Amino acid sequence: MRRTTSSAGIAIALVIGFAAAVGGAAWWWIARARPDAVEKRISAQIVERHAGASVASLDSGLLRVTLPSGLYIDVRPVIAIERCRSDRFDCSNAVDRVVGDVAHIEEMLAKPHLADLRAMIIGEASPGFRFGFLTEPLIGPLELRYALVSGAASTFVTSTVADSLGVDRAQLKQAAIANLAADGEPRAELLADSPGVYRVVSKDDAVAELISPLRMRRLAAIVGAARIYCAVPERGALFLARKDATTDLAARRALSTLLARARAGELLVYDTQAPEGRTLSIAEAGP
Numbered sequence: 001m002r003r004t005t006s007s008a009g010i011a012i013a014l015v016i017g018f019a020a021a022v023g024g025a026a027w028w029w030i031a032r033a034r035p036d037a038v039e040k041r042i043s044a045q046i047v048e049r050h051a052g053a054s055v056a057s058l059d060s061g062l063l064r065v066t067l068p069s070g071l072y073i074d075v076r077p078v079i080a081i082e083r084c085r086s087d088r089f090d091c092s093n094a095v096d097r098v099v100g101d102v103a104h105i106e107e108m109l110a111k112p113h114l115a116d117l118r119a120m121i122i123g124e125a126s127p128g129f130r131f132g133f134l135t136e137p138l139i140g141p142l143e144l145r146y147a148l149v150s151g152a153a154s155t156f157v158t159s160t161v162a163d164s165l166g167v168d169r170a171q172l173k174q175a176a177i178a179n180l181a182a183d184g185e186p187r188a189e190l191l192a193d194s195p196g197v198y199r200v201v202s203k204d205d206a207v208a209e210l211i212s213p214l215r216m217r218r219l220a221a222i223v224g225a226a227r228i229y230c231a232v233p234e235r236g237a238l239f240l241a242r243k244d245a246t247t248d249l250a251a252r253r254a255l256s257t258l259l260a261r262a263r264a265g266e267l268l269v270y271d272t273q274a275p276e277g278r279t280l281s282i283a284e285a286g287p
Contacts, residue, residue: 033081033084033085033091035077035078035081038077038080038081038084038091038094038095039057039063039077039081041095042055042063042075042077042080042095042098042099043055043063045095045096045099046065046075046099046102049099049102049103050065050067050068050102050103051068052067052068053065053066053067053068054066058074058235059234060234060235060236061076061077061078061234061235062074062075062076062077062235063075063077065102065153067106071106071109071155072131072155072156073102073105073153073154073155074147074153074154074155075098075101075102075152075153076098076152076153077098077152079094079098079151079152080094080095080097080098080152083097097151097152098151098152098153100151101150101151101152101153102153104150104151104153105148105150105153105154105155108148108150109148109155109161109164111164112148112161112164112165113165114165114167114175114179115179116148116149116150117146117147117148117149117157117165117172117175117176117179118146118147118148118149118154118176118179118204118205118208119144119145119146119147119173119176119177119179119180119205119208119211120144120145120146120147120154120156120204120205120207120208120236121138121142121143121144121145121205121207121208121210121211121232122142122143122145122235123140123141123142123143123232123235123264123265124235127143128143128145128156131156132158132159133145133156133157133158134146134156134157134158134159134162134169134172136169136173138210138211138280139268139280139281139282140265140266140268140282141265142207142232142265144173144211145157146162146172146173146176148161149204157172173211176208176211177211177212180204180208180209180212180215183202183203183204185218186200186202186209186215186216186218186219186222187200187201187202187222188200188201188219188222188223188240189201191239194254194258195250195254196241196242196250196251196254197239197240197241197251197254197255197258198219198222198223198239198240198241199237199238199239199240200219200238200239200240205235205236206236206237206238207232207235207236207237207238209238210230210238210270210280213272213276213279216270216272216279217272219240220240220270220272223240223241223242224242225242225243225244226271226272226273227243227244227269227270227271227272227273228240228241228242228243228269228270228272229241229242229243229251229252229255229267229268229269229270229283230267230268230269230270230280231255231256231258231259231264231267231268232264232265232268233258233259233261233262233264234262234264239255239258241254241255243269252267252283255267266282266283267282267283268280268281268282268283269281269282269283
């Protein structure tokens with residue numbers, strides 16, 4: 001009887017131990033790719049690698065690294081998060097690559113190249129010129145900036161960087177528009193949960209498409225109208241919809257809802273047939 005009881009106790013302990021091990025592994029599997037966990041790992045490694053650096057979270061889902069030199073570097077942790085979700089065992093490498101991108105930005109600034117230049121359209125509360133960035137007003141709170149990009153990391157161009165590149169503002173814009181071609185043809189995907197609304201897909205800043213009339217005409221052709229609604233609910237996100245008699249009201253409501261949820265700017269209209277400089281406007285008040 002005692003042996004039977006002892007054997008049963010051992011069996012129960014083994015089952016409990018196995019269940020605990022399985023549960024621990026499952027927790028590790030899930031927690032490893034949690035956005036907050038990945039961001040913490042990225043932040044910790046950046047601070048460890050760059051003595052005196054600080055890392056802060058931005059509302060747009062970015063991490064802003066401030067180096068002791070005063071240099072700002074923005075990091076997109078979503079790149080590492082997506083890699084971690086697709087392959088938990090490669091998560092450490094994904095984090096390392098993002099941290100490496102930050103270090104590469106510092107190297108790029110020593111000898112910048114126009115090939116690494118990208119346009120970015122930003123709607124932050126503080127205008128970029130306050131930080132010394134080269135900016136150009138676009139419409140409403142949106143402004144055009146330029147950035148040197150390395151994978152998940154980027155830093156905005158200042159006058160000093162522009163001088164190193166050997167270009168003026170006009171040439172910066174020309175180069176940024178030309179470099180949009182590196183992302184291939186402009187793409188837009190129809191949202192399943194918002195009829196008539198498209199999300200522009202880009203490996204860089206999707207909102208930058210607004211500065212290229214040629215690419216906007218191609219996007220408008222995808223949407224199916226010469227005049228389209230545009231919404232920028234968050235940094236790097238551009239949504240489009242047709243502006244015509246059949247979809248006007250539904251499109252306005254869907255895009256306005258996106259803007260309201262994000263507490264973002266105003267609904268815009270892009271007219272591909274308007275003269276240069278007048279293609280983009282703020283939508284008139286409506287339901």
